[in-house]
Amino acid sequence: xxxxxxxxxxxxxxxxxxxxxxxxxxxxxxxxxxxxxxxxxxxxxxxxxxxxxxxxxxxxxxxxxxxxxxxxxxxxxxxxxxxxxxxxxxxxxxxxxxxxxxxxxxxxxxxxxxx
Amino acid sequence: xxxxxxxxxxxxxxxxxxxxxxxxxxxxxxxxxxxxxxxxxxxxxxxxxxxxxxxxxxxxxxxxxxxxxxxxxxxxxxxxxxxxxxxxxxxxxxxxxxxxxxxxxxxxxx
Numbered sequence: 001x002x003x004x005x006x007x008x009x010x011x012x013x014x015x016x017x018x019x020x021x022x023x024x025x026x027x028x029x030x031x032x033x034x035x036x037x038x039x040x041x042x043x044x045x046x047x048x049x050x051x052x053x054x055x056x057x058x059x060x061x062x063x064x065x066x067x068x069x070x071x072x073x074x075x076x077x078x079x080x081x082x083x084x085x086x087x088x089x090x091x092x093x094x095x096x097x098x099x100x101x102x103x104x105x106x107x108x109x110x111x112x113x114x115x
Numbered sequence: 116x117x118x119x120x121x122x123x124x125x126x127x128x129x130x131x132x133x134x135x136x137x138x139x140x141x142x143x144x145x146x147x148x149x150x151x152x153x154x155x156x157x158x159x160x161x162x163x164x165x166x167x168x169x170x171x172x173x174x175x176x177x178x179x180x181x182x183x184x185x186x187x188x189x190x191x192x193x194x195x196x197x198x199x200x201x202x203x204x205x206x207x208x209x210x211x212x213x214x215x216x217x218x219x220x221x222x223x224x225x
Binding site: 031040041042043044045048050055090094096102103104106107108109111 | 156157158159160161164204214215217218
C-alpha cells in the first residue's frame with residue numbers, strides 16, 4: 001500500500017518554465033519534508049513543514065517554494081528551473097510524539113529533467 | 116549546523132565477508148541516527164536506526180553502534196550477499212532535521 005505518493009514520477013520541463021511537484025501521504029503524519037538529490041550525492045533538505053509551520057533551509061534558493069494546503073498534501077514549486085535544478089526530488093513524512101515518532105518515510109521521488 | 120562525514124566512499128567485499136561503514140557527526144544535540152540503503156533510481160530505505168540513549172542495536176545481519184562521546188556511529192553488515200550492493204547513507208537528526216553523510220557505494224562480489 002502506497003503511503004507517500006509523489007506525482008509525477010518523471011517530469012520534463014523547459015529552462016525557465018515553472019513546474020510543480022506534488023506529494024501526498026496516507027499516514028496522517030504532521031511533518032513533511034522536501035529533499036533534492038543530485039546524481040551520486042546525498043539527499044539535501046530544502047525545507048519542511050512541522051504541521052502548518054514552514055521551515056526553510058538557509059541555503060535553499062528563492063527559486064524553490066512550497067505549499068501545504070492540508071495535512072495530506074505538500075507541493076514543491078520551482079519558479080524558474082535552471083539546468084542545475086535537474087535532480088531527484090524526494091518527499092518524506094514523519095509523525096512526532098509517542099514511541100514511533102522517529103522514522104522518516106520517503107516517497108518514490110520525482111525525477112526532474114530540465115531541457 | 117550539523118556536519119556528517121562518512122567513510123569509506125566506496126567499499127568492495129567478497130560475498131560472505133563483513134562490511135563496516137563509519138560516520139562522524141559534529142552536533143552533540145543530534146539524537147537519532149538512521150542508516151538508509153538506496154538502490155539506483157529508488158528511494159532511500161531505512162535499514163536500521165539508533166537513538167542516542169542506546170549504544171548498540173542489531174537486526175539479523177545488520178548492526179549499528181553509537182559512541183556519543185566520540186560522536187561516531189558505524190554500520191556493520193555480516194555475511195554480505197550480492198543483493199546488499201547499493202549506496203548506504205548515514206544521517207544524524209537534530210530538532211527534526213536530518214543531515215546525511217555523502218554515502219558509501221558497497222559492492223558485494225559473488
